[in-house]
Amino acid sequence: MTSPDRVKFLTVHSPVKPYRIVWLRSMLKIGEIFPGIMGIRPLDAVYFTRWSIVTSIPYNGRPQVRERLGHPYLFWETAFSGATEPYIESFVYLIQKSIKRAWGTSFGFPGVRSVTKVREYIENLAYPAAHAYSAYPEASVRMVLSALRIQREQEFLVDAARTATAEEFAVVYRGFLERRQGDL
Known part of the structure; x- marks a missing residue:
């Protein structure tokens, strides 16, 4: 892996409103079939980005405690180069509609009118990467x-x-x- 200032990893998870899960699954399926629809291509800094839905935590046997999620969660994982704040701002400016469709299904999403509020929303829900692997760490x-x-x-x-x-x-x-x- 390259030095930490070269590639940055960000994982964000947000609880999805129960009545919006069908819409979200449909939208992500359409994005899977037609990847260009999400509009990510203009961002040269993106190494990868992935949206997924987590509805349960797999049980692997004892000593793990069984857990039930209160809501499905929308996970956004991304790897990018550069500083985090400008990356998020560019991301929001370039694909506002996709962000609104995806995170609009989640509790607490502030909408896309204020890039600062979206950035704060992402930062508040983000988890630092504990481990990451990249087959080509020098290339997007x-x-x-x-x-x-x-x-x-x-x-x-x-x-x-x-x-x-x-x-x-x-x-x-x-x-x-x-x-x-x-x-x-």
């Missing part, structure tokens, strides 16, 4: 996906370099640069 999900796209095209470039003339390869290479400019 977007960086890894960009590298994979480049790698796929690189194989095509290697073939073109072997078979094409210098002029033909120049055309292929310029096309590669234009297509993958955002990944480089």
